[in-house]
Amino acid sequence: xxxxxxxxxxxxxxxxxxxxxxxxxxxxxxxxxxxxxxxxxxxxxxxxxxxxxxxxxxxxxxxxxxxxxxxxxxxxxxxxxxxxxxxxxxxxxxxxxxxxxxxxxxxxxxxxxxxxxxxxxxxxxxxxxxxxxxxxxxxxxxxxxxxxxxxxxxxxxxxxxxxxxxxxxxxxxxxxxxxxxxxxxxxxxxxxxxxxxxxxxxxxxxxxxxxxxxxxxxxxxxxxxxxxxxxxxxxxxxxxxxxxxxxxxxxxxxxxxxxxxxxxxxxxxxxxxxxxxxxxxxxxxxxxxxxxxxxxxxxxxxxxxxxxxxxxxxxxxxxxxxx
Amino acid sequence: xxxxxxxxxxxxxxxxxxxxxxxxxxxxxxxxxxxxxxxxxxxxxxxxxxxxxxxxxxxxxxxxxxxxxxxxxxxxxxxxxxxxxxxxxxxxxxxxxxxxxxxxxxxxxxxxxxxxxxxxxxxxxxxxxxxxxxxxxxxxxxxxxxxxxxxxxxxxxxxxxxxxxxxxxxxxxxxxxxxxxxxxxxxxxxxxxxxxxxxxxxxxxxxxxxxxxxxxxxxxxxxxxxxxxxxxxxxxxxxxxxxxxxxxxxxxxxxxxxxxxxxxxxxxxxxxxxxxxxxxxxxxxxxxxxxxxxxxxxxxxxxxxxxxxxxxxxxxxxxxxxxxxxxxxxxxxxxxxxxxxxxxxxxxxxxxxxxx
Numbered sequence: 004x005x006x007x008x009x010x011x012x013x014x015x016x017x018x019x020x021x022x023x024x025x026x027x028x029x030x031x032x033x034x035x036x037x038x039x040x041x042x043x044x045x046x047x048x049x050x051x052x053x054x055x056x057x058x059x060x061x062x063x064x065x066x067x068x069x070x071x072x073x074x075x076x077x078x079x080x081x082x083x084x085x086x087x088x089x090x091x092x093x094x095x096x097x098x099x100x101x102x103x104x105x106x107x108x109x110x111x112x113x114x115x116x117x118x119x120x121x122x123x124x125x126x127x128x129x130x131x132x133x134x135x136x137x138x139x140x141x142x143x144x145x146x147x148x149x150x151x152x153x154x155x156x157x158x159x160x161x162x163x164x165x166x167x168x169x170x171x172x173x174x175x176x177x178x179x180x181x182x183x184x185x186x187x188x189x190x191x192x193x194x195x196x197x198x199x200x201x202x203x204x205x206x207x208x209x210x211x212x213x214x215x216x217x218x219x220x221x222x223x224x225x226x227x228x229x230x231x232x233x234x235x236x237x238x239x240x241x242x243x244x245x246x247x248x249x250x251x252x253x254x255x256x257x258x259x260x261x262x263x264x265x266x267x268x269x270x271x272x273x274x275x276x277x278x279x280x281x282x283x284x285x286x287x288x289x290x291x292x293x294x295x296x297x298x299x300x301x302x303x304x305x306x307x308x309x310x311x312x313x314x315x316x317x318x319x320x321x322x323x324x325x326x
Numbered sequence: 327x328x329x330x331x332x333x334x335x336x337x338x339x340x341x342x343x344x345x346x347x348x349x350x351x352x353x354x355x356x357x358x359x360x361x362x363x364x365x366x367x368x369x370x371x372x373x374x375x376x377x378x379x380x381x382x383x384x385x386x387x388x389x390x391x392x393x394x395x396x397x398x399x400x401x402x403x404x405x406x407x408x409x410x411x412x413x414x415x416x417x418x419x420x421x422x423x424x425x426x427x428x429x430x431x432x433x434x435x436x437x438x439x440x441x442x443x444x445x446x447x448x449x450x451x452x453x454x455x456x457x458x459x460x461x462x463x464x465x466x467x468x469x470x471x472x473x474x475x476x477x478x479x480x481x482x483x484x485x486x487x488x489x490x491x492x493x494x495x496x497x498x499x500x501x502x503x504x505x506x507x508x509x510x511x512x513x514x515x516x517x518x519x520x521x522x523x524x525x526x527x528x529x530x531x532x533x534x535x536x537x538x539x540x541x542x543x544x545x546x547x548x549x550x551x552x553x554x555x556x557x558x559x560x561x562x563x564x565x566x567x568x569x570x571x572x573x574x575x576x577x578x579x580x581x582x583x584x585x586x587x588x589x590x591x592x593x594x595x596x597x598x599x600x601x602x603x604x605x606x607x608x609x610x611x612x613x614x615x616x617x618x619x620x621x622x623x624x625x626x627x628x629x630x631x632x633x634x635x636x637x638x639x640x641x642x643x644x645x646x647x648x649x650x651x652x653x654x655x656x657x658x659x660x661x662x663x664x665x666x667x668x669x670x671x672x673x674x675x676x677x678x679x680x681x682x
Binding site: 220222223225226227228229230231232233236240241244245247 | 376377378397398399400401402403404405407408409411412413414415416424425428429472473475476482
């Protein structure tokens, strides 16, 4: 008997339609329950109606969305309060994400040049810092930047504040909102808000950039050097273009993450420069108790995030993708 | 003459000495192969020439210029890497004119030069392709064109054929050699493939454990190995240990005549003979004739390896397979002759590492 047999004569097996296994059904049920239903509820509530002096009721009205864009008293008067908050949400998130990535990139690049052992130690340390909650980090920064006991006090006591006044730079700091008439101050300021937000996501930036940079073929860097490229030219013409996609991806991921930052903005941002995340919380759980309007703001924040991602993706695609 | 001179080059990585006291003069316009097994220090030496590693000691000179402390981007030696190291985010054309672009050469001029170089490596019309769309051989040609774009004085290749399949490797060896001869550029090729080195090089530098074992033309290296390592690493050789006598060597109770020896009688020696120099048949000349029995036969294309059990141990003889070739079967008793002029005698202490 031959070990290899001609199987062409065998009747073809009829295709059978397989039913999904119970395990798959449970998985889908979990996905729908915990991912789709909450978003669906928020979307549904955003069309609901607030009952004055009470909670809210199911409805199908666009008033909450209208209020967001033009205010509650439109057409008598128009306000852009919530559009401003959306703007600050995007502004803080973009700046903080960029600062985090710009500072994390050289660190991650140098990290990949270290020995395996040193890299492991740094990565473990960074992963450990990621376990710190936003509240804990903001508390630390709150103390660090507080006017009485933090950095402003150090600057005052060491004479730096007086020196800044002497050389005329204090006035500039006041213009930037980083000083009151007497002292340097960080609370409240946009700088402190953005720096704290960057600090929050910095370990994430390193962890996200590390795999791409560690996979970077060092021989391409060396090849560029042998062709006359100095360190900065190598960075500009080889390293950055090679890791462009992970780099842009990291910025977008951190941006979306930062859109919803709450504690940092509450503590460090001026009330006139607060974000939509604060407004959503105020509407849902805070003073106004208007869940439908809070839900509408949340939906708009979500759509804004998605639009920004789409825009970024389109821009990246237009500038060409690496092979 | 702008010869490349390495003088007393040494490289240490902590306690490990990768390259030890290398003195070389690489003649202008010649192709030199650095040949040796993995880990012998040949790539480290090439990287020091390129400026990618700093020597722990010694000097690197190009003509009268001392390059020892000059960084790689100021030496601008064209280099082809083992994995070609092409830039995946650039097209073939942009890869080739990279050195010109960063040097500020106008785009049109750089592109024209790229087209010339692509034609030189027979890749006309490939300029707009992505690197990912090229085969291994095409990538190697792009890497060569890219390294030549800056018109380097020295051209360095680090195992450039190792990523290619056997057929393509043979073709590319010949093509690369012809290209080098046409351009007349001083070239250093690192390889662990002795056939590749023999095919391409004007001179071969055989290395082992960070040391230069022998420098010479391919023929010198093959026919006049200076030590047992070179005899073993370059080509194949049968080895047996013996004791030197006046004009002969005692091996396993037999006395073999040998070329004039520079050994004190009684000194332990290691004897080598190439398989193709082992003679067997009916009408053998007088010489070192010893009885043998065929224990294994292996046809290798145009030649046949005949493994023979002899009083000296197993000896491999290589014979051309032709129409007049005699028929040998396993167990056939024959006589073999080891011509005295074909015996290479080395001090017994010479190490013979396992060749890669």
